[in-house]
Amino acid sequence: MFGVAMNMKSFISESMKKWNTELNAGQTRLGKVKIKRGMFQDNSLSPLLFVLTMIQSTLVLRKTKICYEVKKNGERIYHLLFMDDLKQFAKEKKTNSFINTVRVVFEDINMEFGLSKRDYLIMKRGKVVESDDLCMSDGERMRNIEDSGYKYLGALEMNEIMHDQLKEQVEKEYTRRIRNILKSKLNGGNISSAISSRAVSVVRYGAGVIKWAKNELQELDKRTRKLMTMSGAQHPKAGVDSLYLKRRDGGRCLIGVEDFVYAEVDSLDKYLRERWENMLKEVNSNNVF
Structure with missing residues (x-):
């Protein structure tokens, strides 16, 4: 149907026959299981x-x-x-x-x-x-x-994106993940990494789609710092700015929700602008109207 070359068809067919995953229970290796249906994940x-x-x-x-x-x-x-x-x-x-x-x-x-x-x-x-x-x-x-x-x-x-309900869901899930991370036995550096990758990613997914107000994003960052202080992961008198500085500069390298969302929006805007400009160039070069 797609005109795929025979060598690629053979490669894909033979590769699919070898799809398998390894099961482990703690440190015990239980063995390999062949994947006989569905799509194998974690590959391009x-x-x-x-x-x-x-x-x-x-x-x-x-x-x-x-x-x-x-x-x-x-x-x-x-x-x-x-x-x-x-x-x-x-x-x-x-x-x-x-x-x-x-x-x-x-x-x-x-x-x-x-x-x-x-x-x-x-x-x-x-x-x-x-x-x-x-x-x-x-x-x-x-x-x-x-x-x-x-x-x-x-x-x-519904008839449009439900921004208020979406924000409420994101805020609850973000807070839940922060609390779970702070209950773990991770050290300071790993706590910052876990929050940045595990919790901030919840807000990142809707960046550019959900209409966040500046004060709402600032409130999420404020809630993060408060929860870190309550759990002992951040000293009550520690400077706020140092929390977001890179470790080589003496900070904790925590990613702020506000900065991250704005960076994602700017990145999306740049991508769409470039796509639009490329489309216009292609139209002009082909004299298509």
């Missing part, structure tokens, strides 16, 4: 193989022509698919047909189709409409979400 090839597998599904879904028309004979919105996260736009009467198509396609490529993580939402003229759960042809029911919202790529949404 598997995401590409997964995407190649899913391309077939998006092609089939487009052929069904199930979509939502913004206006008659106008722009059509089909679906959004990133890895295994799928969002479909369709008229209410076409929903059941689309879901059955997805079920057939997923079964064809040996993917499990479960309804536990699948929800649907009915909207008319930008407003959420109350409705009962959707009854499938096989008797299963799909939950209708009218208030709680749904998650797509980790972001909680």
Whole structure:
């Protein structure tokens, strides 16, 4: 289908036969287990193989022509698919047909189709409409979400991204991770590293998507310092600035949430600007209008 060279096909096929993982219990090695289904993780090839597998599904879904028309004979919105996260736009009467198509396609490529993580939402003229759960042809029911919202790529949404609810979830998870790290027996340097990699990463994921106010990010940093002081990981009279300095400069090398989020936003903005400029150059060079 993709015109992959025969030597690459052979390499991939033979490599997949050797996929295995090692099980250990403490210091005891229990042995190796062959992976007979699914995608092997922790390597750069598997995401590409997964995407190649899913391309077939998006092609089939487009052929069904199930979509939502913004206006008659106008722009059509089909679906959004990133890895295994799928969002479909369709008229209410076409929903059941689309879901059955997805079920057939997923079964064809040996993917499990479960309804536990699948929800649907009915909207008319930008407003959420109350409705009962959707009854499938096989008797299963799909939950209708009218208030709680749904998650797509980790972001909680309804008719738009639910920023307040998302921030609340992130703040709770961030605080929980900070508390768990401070309960551990790590030394000072490793505590800073763990907070920076394990806790700050929760806030990082939504940087550029969630609308954080400056005072909200400052409050998270303040909460971090307070929890560190309460647990004895930071002296009550220690300087705040030294906490974020690099270790070679006499600091603790802790990454501040505020600085990190702004750095991520700037990085995303730079990336999008470069992409846009490259697209304009390509259009101009090909004289495409």
